Amino acid sequence: MRKGEQMKLESERLTLVPCTKDVVLSRKFDTPPHIKTYLENLEQDPELLGWGVWIVLVKQSNKIVGDMGFKGKPKNHTVEIGYGILPGEQGKGFATEGVTELINWAFSFDDVHKIQAECHADNKASIRVLEKVHMKVMDQSTSFIYWELDKEEN
Template sequence: MDLELQTERLTLTPCTDETLLTYSTNGYKLGPHIGMYLEELKKDASALGWGVWLVIDKQTNNIIGDIGFKGKPDNEKSVEVGYGIISTKQNKGYATEALKCIIEWAFNSDSVNKITAECLVDNIPSVKVLQKLNMTKIKNDNHMLYWQLNK
């Protein structure tokens, strides 16, 4: 399974100690989820691909955000996706481009039939991204929207 994905403008690669050294983190802040995922990878190599992926701008080789799954597929062949793009690169379609690519990768893996996501009700950019990718809103609970996409 090839673990470097290409879109028109982006390279998506799983976050590892090595890939963090390969690309420029200029302007990109490593969130706490990165450290947690790198620790998990040390314990379970099969988690590669089911955690954080770096979103890299092909033109600059800069990391402009991250995207990925909150763990390996569960018994229902379901994974939850999450993403974030740095503020200077938002509203340019990068999140949609990256998410579309990673959804295709997951559905092609044969271990995923359902992808879920959640976002705050007032996170309009995220709502638009999830709508563009034909995700279905399944629940609105306590200021959170819950989304689902079936294979």
């Protein structure tokens, strides 16, 4: 996190804000287990802010449509990205739009050279998102596909 900045990312239709206890309390939404775990970790290490969960809001309505983010701070110049859009909001391009913003944000740091992702091999919607953001398949098992995007190719 850059000191003194109010962290948020904006795309054409979305605003992404890093998940904090204040954000969760002010939005009054049910907190899934991965967010609870992240908030506990953030309390122990405030430098995780930005490298964890981001809440995805539709600009026009300020409605939460999902969450996405990274699975920790950069290690070996690499971060892993993940995302989830609420079922009623899927198929509207929100995942692609938000993931694109997070990729650009992560690559703005000198310490990040690669972004990785994984998805279930039968998750056609997730596969399409990763293709649209120009990730390349690096490996595949019967259950999962493993993806990567290199900063130099972005």
